[in-house]
Amino acid sequence: MTTASSTAVPTLIGSVQRALRLLEAVGTHREGAPAKQLAREAGLPLPTAYHLLRTLTHEGYLRRENGVFLFGAAAERLVGGRAPAPRRGVIIESLAHWADVIGAPVYCAVYRDGEIDLVAVADTPDFPAVEEWAAFRETGHAHALGQCLLSQLDERAREDHLDRHPVQPLTRYSVRDRPAFLDRMRSMNRTEPVVERQEYALGTVCAAIPITVGTAVAAMAISLPLDQEERLLPAVEQLRCEVTSLLRSFVFSISI
Template sequence: MAGNTSISGSTVTSRALAVLAAFDGEHRALSLTELGRRAGLPIPTAYRLISELTAWGALVRRPDGAYVIGRRIWDLGLLAPVQSGLRQIAAPFLQDLYLATVATVHLAERDGLSVLYLDRLSGRASVPVVSHVGARLPLHATGVGKVLLAYAPAEIQAQVLGKLTRVTPYTITQPGRLCEQLRRVRREGFAQTSEEMSLGACSVAVPISTSPGQVVAALGIVVPSLKRDRPRLVAALQVAAQGIGRSLAAASAQ
């Protein structure tokens, strides 16, 4: 429709998507002016689109005037086959794992150069956990991230190794040291971190595979310490991951 196209040729749809794309991991709350600037839109145009997106539920306006992504966007994201199928199949295994360990349990997959958290069950122990459902965190600083990085294509590994940012004083930022850890993940079948993403939190994670070498996701646990319980936690994780992998393979075969 002619009325949906600006003089520059961009459609209403592309401009609305530009508004949504203005948000990222470092810009979770934006003012009207910031949204207009990051989307490359005049303020009046941005205001009209933002008002429509807010009325629909794609955005939410906070009391301080800033806008954040609305729940409706997340609800739509959950309909994506790769995530909805994985989360549904994994749910009972995550619940069993939580009951067996009483620890914070994570289900995650790789999204580009980050780890995307698909599901989380909060443990009873007081552990500082920075993840939440929908969060994207560095691959090199998380247990589930290290698992996914260990089985990622070589070009992905090279990109991550080329910019290892420090999150805490314990984050691994030496490429050689991280490479050795990734080799150990593939050899031993699990990854671990010690206060690398947040102080006071350790993690252990294992791959979820639908066939040998075909890693589709990672399953992890966050605890205050791994000194005593690591073998028990790894065993519990592997049992759950094998169950999820078999269920995924069976579902895809139907």
């Protein structure tokens, strides 16, 4: 008599199948791809894709850089047998929590080796992150995260950055030139959030706060649609009040 266990058809786990389709989609893009494109190519609803991408990122199979998803250290180890590397999952998980609680995308960036480095972004289908339509690290003068990071540099380092990445208006609301931008830097109050309104992306407002972690130059930010601007300052204040609970995770990620 044949036992049930020997004749049973293996159960296909739908979530695993969907995750694998996303990984396959990521593998076709050497420079990475955004969530919307991956969802479309994998044939998945965007909310489902967001959930799986977040899980895969947390587990180290993917990483998110400058708005696109690429293979992470865990995926690379599967095919290359590489030694384990530090993951950004802890900080990404923390940011994802606050994106849900605050109801806005949360961004984390550092200034490292003379460049703006976007460490992590957490968003949701209802509150998507700003699409990177102009190279993020080259347009720090136009977005709140970049302005917040550059305001923490000394004048020499700031001038050096602007030599390599000149001030150019991206929208009709952007700072127009280098002297105007430097004047803004000098007038900033380090205890107040850095706010930009439609300087990087039309229809979007953003606020950033500096993060003190040893000698690191770092910042966190949120963005909102222009028609929700009244939520901006209360939301960033909520983030600032809770940021102490994130610092331990942030310290872990700062060296990645």
